[in-house]
Amino acid sequence: MGVEIRVEGLTKSFGSQVIWQDVSLTLPAGEVSVLLGPSGTGKSVFLKSLVGLLKPERGNIWIGDRNLPYLPEGQLYETRKLFGVLFQDGALFGSMNLFDNIAFPLREHTKKSESEIKRIVMEKMEMVGLLGAEKKLPGEISGGMKKRAGLARALVLDPEILLVDEPDSGLDPVRTAYLNQLIIDLNAQIDATFLIVTHDINTARTVPDNIGLLFRRELVMFGPREMLLSSEEPVVRQFLNARKQGPIGMSEEKDVSELEAEAKAGIDPGRLPPIPPQLLTSDGRIRKAQSPPGAWLRAHGIQPPPGSFIDELGRNWLEEWPRYVAAGNNHVGAPAGPSQSPPPGPQFSQGSKGGPPPRRH
Numbered sequence: 001m002g003v004e005i006r007v008e009g010l011t012k013s014f015g016s017q018v019i020w021q022d023v024s025l026t027l028p029a030g031e032v033s034v035l036l037g038p039s040g041t042g043k044s045v046f047l048k049s050l051v052g053l054l055k056p057e058r059g060n061i062w063i064g065d066r067n068l069p070y071l072p073e074g075q076l077y078e079t080r081k082l083f084g085v086l087f088q089d090g091a092l093f094g095s096m097n098l099f100d101n102i103a104f105p106l107r108e109h110t111k112k113s114e115s116e117i118k119r120i121v122m123e124k125m126e127m128v129g130l131l132g133a134e135k136k137l138p139g140e141i142s143g144g145m146k147k148r149a150g151l152a153r154a155l156v157l158d159p160e161i162l163l164v165d166e167p168d169s170g171l172d173p174v175r176t177a178y179l180n181q182l183i184i185d186l187n188a189q190i191d192a193t194f195l196i197v198t199h200d201i202n203t204a205r206t207v208p209d210n211i212g213l214l215f216r217r218e219l220v221m222f223g224p225r226e227m228l229l230s231s232e233e234p235v236v237r238q239f240l241n242a243r244k245q246g247p248i249g250m251s252e253e254k255d256v257s258e259l260e261a262e263a264k265a266g267i268d269p270g271r272l273p274p275i276p277p278q279l280l281t282s283d284g285r286i287r288k289a290q291s292p293p294g295a296w297l298r299a300h301g302i303q304p305p306p307g308s309f310i311d312e313l314g315r316n317w318l319e320e321w322p323r324y325v326a327a328g329n330n331h332v333g334a335p336a337g338p339s340q341s342p343p344p345g346p347q348f349s350q351g352s353k354g355g356p357p358p359r360r361h
C-alpha cells in the first residue's frame with residue numbers, strides 16, 4: 001500500500017533563478033495526486049527533486065524515516081528503487097525492442113533469472129495492454145504505445161511510488177483519456193502513491209484524489225480534489241477554468257497594472273464548471289485508497305479555506321457526506337430502501353451534475 005511522502009519547506013534554484021520556494025505538502029499513501037501549474041513553473045523540476053535526480057537547496061523530503069536530500073549515495077540508490085518514473089517521452093532506448101526496454105531495470109538492478117525476468121515483463125506488458133508488441137522498436141510504435149511501454153518499465157520493480165511527467169504530452173484527447181483510465185486502473189491494482197505532473201485540466205478534474213497548483217514560485221494550494229475544484233482562489237479558478245482573465249498571463253504572470261485594469265473593468269475569472277465524477281476503474285473496482293472528501297484534511301488537522309467543497313448548487317460535500325454514509329449509502333449511486341433512505345439535502349448520484357465523485361467510505 002504505497003508510502004506517504006512528506007515534503008517540508010522545499011526550495012530549488014538554478015544559480016540566481018529561484019524555481020520554487022518553501023513548498024510543503026504531503027502525498028497521502030496510495031492516493032493519486034496531480035501537480036498543476038503554468039508552463040515553466042517547475043513541475044518537472046519538482047518531480048526530479050522528489051526522486052533525487054535534482055538536489056534542493058533547502059527543505060526535507062521524508063519517505064518514512066528517510067530524508068531523501070540528505071541520504072548518503074548508497075541509501076539514496078536503495079531508496080530510488082521505491083520509485084517508478086514515467087518521463088514525458090517514455091525515455092525508451094531507441095535501439096532496444098520493447099521487451100528489452102522494459103526488462104532493463106530488472107537486468108540492471110536485480111539478480112533475477114532470465115525466465116523470471118520474462119515472467120515479470122510479460123505481466124507488466126499485459127497490465128498496460130502491450131502483449132504482442134514485445135519485438136517492436138520504439139520508432140515503430142505510436143506515442144500512446146510509447147507512454148504505455150514507459151509505464152510498464154516504471155512498474156517492473158514494483159514501485160511504492162509512481163511519478164508520471166505529463167502523461168498527456170503529445171497525445172490526442174482520446175489517447176489521453178485511455179491513458180488516464182489506465183493510470184486509475186493501475187492505482188487500484190498496485191496501490192502505490194501516484195504523483196502526476198500535468199497542465200491538462202481534464203486530467204486534473206477527473207483523475208486525482210488531490211491537486212496541487214504551482215504558481216509564482218510557490219505552491220498556491222494543495223489538497224483534496226474537491227477543495228481545489230471549488231476554490232475561490234483567483235489563480236486556482238483561472239487555471240481550472242482555462243480563462244484569460246486572472247493572475248496568469250502570457251508570460252506566466254501578469255504585472256500589477258494589467259491586474260488593476262482587469263479589476264477596474266470588473267472582469268472576473270467566473271465560476272468554476274461543475275465538479276465531474278472521479279474516474280472509476282474500468283471494471284468497477286473500488287479505488288482502495290479513496291476516502292470521504294475532506295478526511296485527509298481532518299486527519300491532518302487542516303482547516304480548508306472558506307468556500308471549499310461547496311459546489312455550484314450550494315451543496316457542501318464535507319457536511320453532507322457523513323450523513324449520506326450514515327444512512328447506509330456507503331457508495332455513490334446506491335441509495336435504496338426505507339432504512340437507507342438518502343438524507344435530506346443534497347442527493348448524490350454517480351454521474352449527476354455537480355455530484356461528488358464515487359468514493360468508498
Ligand SMILES: Nc1ncnc2c1ncn2[C@@H]1O[C@H](COP(=O)(O)OP(=O)(O)OP(=O)(O)O)[C@@H](O)[C@H]1O
Nearest residue numbers: 014019037038039040041042043044045046198199
Ligand atoms: N537542469 C536545469 N538547469 C537549469 N535550469 C533548469 C534545469 N531544469 C529546468 N530548468 C529551468 O527550470 C524552470 C522550470 O522548468 P520545468 O521544466 O520544471 O517547468 P514545467 O513547469 O515542468 O514546464 P512545462 O509545463 O512547460 O513542462 C525552467 O525555467 C527551466 O528552464
